[in-house]
Amino acid sequence: MNIIHMSDLHFLHSNPYLQPDTALRLAGEALVRDFGETPLVLVISGDITTHGAVAGFHEALLSINQNILSRVNVSKTIICPGNHDIVEGDKGFKEFNKFAFSLTGSEFQIWNEERPVAIEMHEGYCFLLVNTSAHADYTFGKVPLEALERALDEGRTEHQIVVLHHSPISSSYGGEGLADSYELLSLAGKKNCVALLHGHVHSNQILTIGRQSTIVSGVGSLGFTPDPNMNNQFSTYSFDGDALVRAGTYRYLGNRRQFELSELRVD
Numbered sequence: 001m002n003i004i005h006m007s008d009l010h011f012l013h014s015n016p017y018l019q020p021d022t023a024l025r026l027a028g029e030a031l032v033r034d035f036g037e038t039p040l041v042l043v044i045s046g047d048i049t050t051h052g053a054v055a056g057f058h059e060a061l062l063s064i065n066q067n068i069l070s071r072v073n074v075s076k077t078i079i080c081p082g083n084h085d086i087v088e089g090d091k092g093f094k095e096f097n098k099f100a101f102s103l104t105g106s107e108f109q110i111w112n113e114e115r116p117v118a119i120e121m122h123e124g125y126c127f128l129l130v131n132t133s134a135h136a137d138y139t140f141g142k143v144p145l146e147a148l149e150r151a152l153d154e155g156r157t158e159h160q161i162v163v164l165h166h167s168p169i170s171s172s173y174g175g176e177g178l179a180d181s182y183e184l185l186s187l188a189g190k191k192n193c194v195a196l197l198h199g200h201v202h203s204n205q206i207l208t209i210g211r212q213s214t215i216v217s218g219v220g221s222l223g224f225t226p227d228p229n230m231n232n233q234f235s236t237y238s239f240d241g242d243a244l245v246r247a248g249t250y251r252y253l254g255n256r257r258q259f260e261l262s263e264l265r266v267d
Contacts, residue, residue, distance in 0.1 A: 001125055002038060004031065004072075006234040007045040007165070007199025008221035010084065011056035011063070018232050018252060020060070020223030024067040027222065027234055030250055030259040031072045039075040041122065042068065045199040045219070046082025046133075046165030048099065054087060057099035064103060076122045077104045080129040081111060082165035082199065083138050091136045116144035117151045125194070125239075126158035132166045132178060141166030141178040141200070145187065152191045159242055162188055162196045167218050169205060188214050194242050203231060204249050206266055215244055215266065220251075235264060 006027070009020045031040070044064075049056025068074065079100050087095045092112045100109045109118050109129060116134035120127040128151050132141035143164070152160060166178040168185055178184070188196050189210025196216045205218040220233035232252035238245040247264035 001041060001123065001159075001239045002035070003041045003043055003161075003197075003237045003239070004074075004234060005043045005045065005197055005217070005219050005237065006222050007219050008047040008082070008084075008202055008224055009044070009060055010047055010050045010221060010224045011060045012053045013050040013224060017254070018223055021063045021067070023223040023232060023252065024063050026252070026257070026259055027250065028067040028071045030261070031068070034261060035072070037073050039073050041076045041078060042072075042074045043078045043127075043163055043197055044080075045163055045197055046080050047084040047199060047221075048079075048082070048096070050084050052084065052087040052090075054095050057095060061099055061102055076120070077106075078120055078122075078127050078129065078163060079104060079109060080118075080163050080165060081131050081133050083133045083141065086133050086136055086138055093131070093134075115147075117147045119151055119154065121158065124159060126160045128152060128160060128162045130162060130164035132164045143178065143180040143184045145180055145183055148184075149187060149191075152187070152193070156191070159239070160191065160193045162193055164196070164198050165200050167198050167201045167205065168196065169207075169216065169218075171201065171205060185209055185216070188216075192242070194239060195237070195244070204233060204235060204264065206247065206264055208266060212242065213244075215247075217247070217264075219249075234259070236261075 118129040168181040192212040202221040220231040250259040
């Protein structure tokens with residue numbers, strides 16, 4: 001299972017350095033160069049737009065289709081909402097759901113107040129997609145623990161990968177907090193999840209937890225304005241069953257106008 005992990009595209013954010021559409025085009029070029037026709041699972045862990053701007057979903061849909069899906073052999077697209085995907089007055093996430101369905105074609109990747117966790121099966125893997133913004137408060141994330149545990153039990157015969165937006169680990173990179181982080185990590189470890197993939201912190205983080213070495217990995221923003229603690233990047237992971245075979249990070253090099261791959265070390 002080869003996974004491409006992107007996050008925090010932030011369409012409609014004013015960024016003269018690297019626009020999201022350009023970042024996706026260059027990312028597509030790097031993936032074609034390095035993976036060729038190899039099947040890839042595309043995971044996008046939220047913040048498609050900026051401050052809930054609906055037009056950002058439309059631009060993102062066009063750009064992802066044109067720059068990634070039409071050029072790269074993507075066998076499945078996996079997505080979850082972020083706090084910037086909260087549209088004012090839309091607690092049912094209707095606007096995000098329209099975007100997600102148009103992008104993935106999957107009736108399973110739908111979220112609302114009663115359904116904060118979505119499940120998508122693919123080639124022996126169970127992806128559990130958590131809406132940590134389901135409470136519609138932009139300032140922090142919240143884990144629907146009971147719904148997630150039920151979903152983990154439902155998919156327990158598969159290799160399980162949890163995808164969410166907010167980081168369960170605070171760090172010097174900052175970012176709004178996530179309620180129930182301890183409970184989330186304990187649950188992921190207890191259920192022997194293969195990985196927990198997130199965004200939000202705009203920088204890569206990777207470590208392992210639990211007896212089965214669950215991978216907890218965050219990724220930098222693809223298109224947000226960089227500063228000393230933030231990079232334009234996306235990550236790749238190759239899994240064989242529950243085992244992580246290799247991981248890498250594509251960082252944008254402004255002087256070369258391209259993404260280049262480096263090894264992502266697991267502590």
